[in-house]
Amino acid sequence: MTSTRDSFPIGTRKSALAIAQTVQVQSALQRLNPDKSFPLLQMTTTGDNNQIQPLSSIGTTAVFTRELENALEREECHLLVHSLKDVPTQIKSGFVIGAMMKREEPNDVMVMRQGEVKALKDFGPGDVVGTSSVRRASQIRRLCPGVQVMDVRGNVNTRLAKLDAADSPYTCLLLAAAGLQRLNLEGRITSKLPPDVMLHAVGQGSIGIECRADDAETLELIKPLDHLPTRLRCEAERSVMRILEGGCSVPIGVWTEFDSSDAEDVGTLRLKAMVSSLDGSEIAVSEASAAVNGSVELAIELGKTVASQLLAQGAETILAKVLQDRNQTLVPTGTGEENTIKGWEV
Numbered sequence: 001m002t003s004t005r006d007s008f009p010i011g012t013r014k015s016a017l018a019i020a021q022t023v024q025v026q027s028a029l030q031r032l033n034p035d036k037s038f039p040l041l042q043m044t045t046t047g048d049n050n051q052i053q054p055l056s057s058i059g060t061t062a063v064f065t066r067e068l069e070n071a072l073e074r075e076e077c078h079l080l081v082h083s084l085k086d087v088p089t090q091i092k093s094g095f096v097i098g099a100m101m102k103r104e105e106p107n108d109v110m111v112m113r114q115g116e117v118k119a120l121k122d123f124g125p126g127d128v129v130g131t132s133s134v135r136r137a138s139q140i141r142r143l144c145p146g147v148q149v150m151d152v153r154g155n156v157n158t159r160l161a162k163l164d165a166a167d168s169p170y171t172c173l174l175l176a177a178a179g180l181q182r183l184n185l186e187g188r189i190t191s192k193l194p195p196d197v198m199l200h201a202v203g204q205g206s207i208g209i210e211c212r213a214d215d216a217e218t219l220e221l222i223k224p225l226d227h228l229p230t231r232l233r234c235e236a237e238r239s240v241m242r243i244l245e246g247g248c249s250v251p252i253g254v255w256t257e258f259d260s261s262d263a264e265d266v267g268t269l270r271l272k273a274m275v276s277s278l279d280g281s282e283i284a285v286s287e288a289s290a291a292v293n294g295s296v297e298l299a300i301e302l303g304k305t306v307a308s309q310l311l312a313q314g315a316e317t318i319l320a321k322v323l324q325d326r327n328q329t330l331v332p333t334g335t336g337e338e339n340t341i342k343g344w345e346v
């Protein structure tokens with residue numbers, strides 16, 4: 001093991017959301033370890049540089065983590081802070097998610113264009129919903145038949161600026177509650193989407209802290225930031241995804257909760273999941289619950305159970321279609337990106 005260190009540089013992306021999350025981790029670590037320092041090492045990733053090409057063609061979600069992992073490997077930093085939902089389910093060998101921090105609200109929310117007043121139930125033809133997430137798009141199309149879904153790329157602030165612009169085509173955006181909360185933009189939330197309306201992304205709302213698997217000192221430092229109920233829920237969610245995606249990203253929505261109303265009771269976990277075709281025309285949904293009693297292995301088993309139920313219910317055909325459709329041009333008109341292949345995110 002490396003000798004005891006005084007400084008633990010934290011690797012992060014440069015977006016406002018990434019920095020807000022990293023500062024949260026930095027403060028927590030500083031409070032627990034007043035004699036050590038946690039400087040920020042900010043990096044630009046392939047995913048940040050490329051806002052036009054589809055994420056699926058420049059790699060997988062690893063486009064947001066690869067450069068960071070290289071720096072971690074070279075020991076330029078000792079930990080990385082990510083939105084857990086941006087962390088691929090198969091992380092590179094030699095790295096681990098040493099902590100999954102207590103989850104904020106995992107829900108997606110609707111953000112209306114400034115001055116626009118309309119309830120979700122009244123959405124229909126003529127309304128334009130901005131999202132680049134196939135998961136969000138397929139669910140909103142089912143809920144509000146006739147709505148137009150249009151791509152919107154960029155970080156949270158960029159998207160809000162596009163929504164409010166004078167020439168904005170959008171009626172509203174769909175975003176993660178957690179991102180807005182962390183940016184102090186909670187006031188922009190028009191309505192929260194409950195699980196019967198929209199299943200959220202795997203890991204959404206939790207911050208994942210990655211480090212080298214053999215770095216016992218850093219693992220020990222971040223251990224107190226791991227929140228067991230969050231860890232169990234996210235391990236179950238990631239397990240469904242790991243089985244269904246088989247190396248490529250697919251639109252999966254999930255919802256997890258413990259049966260008990262006691263927030264620290266990690267006995268029985270319930271997991272609901274759906275997988276959708278890229279155009280949203282086909283969806284498979286399944287759910288199960290299991291006594292996990294605090295065990296990560298049992299949470300992962302629950303994820304496998306739900307994944308096999310989904311496969312038995314036709315998810316296999318949907319996944320084959322996803323693979324086939326991935327390279328197709330799906331860009332809606334009016335985005336200025338008609339000549340590119342539609343990018344999509346989770």
Ligand SMILES: NCc1[nH]cc(CCC(=O)O)c1CC(=O)O
Nearest residue numbers: 083175176178179204205206345
């Ligand atoms: N896709 C980018 C991204 N990655 C994490 C979040 C939000 C924070 C989180 O889910 O933890 C967002 C923005 C969004 O989807 O609205």
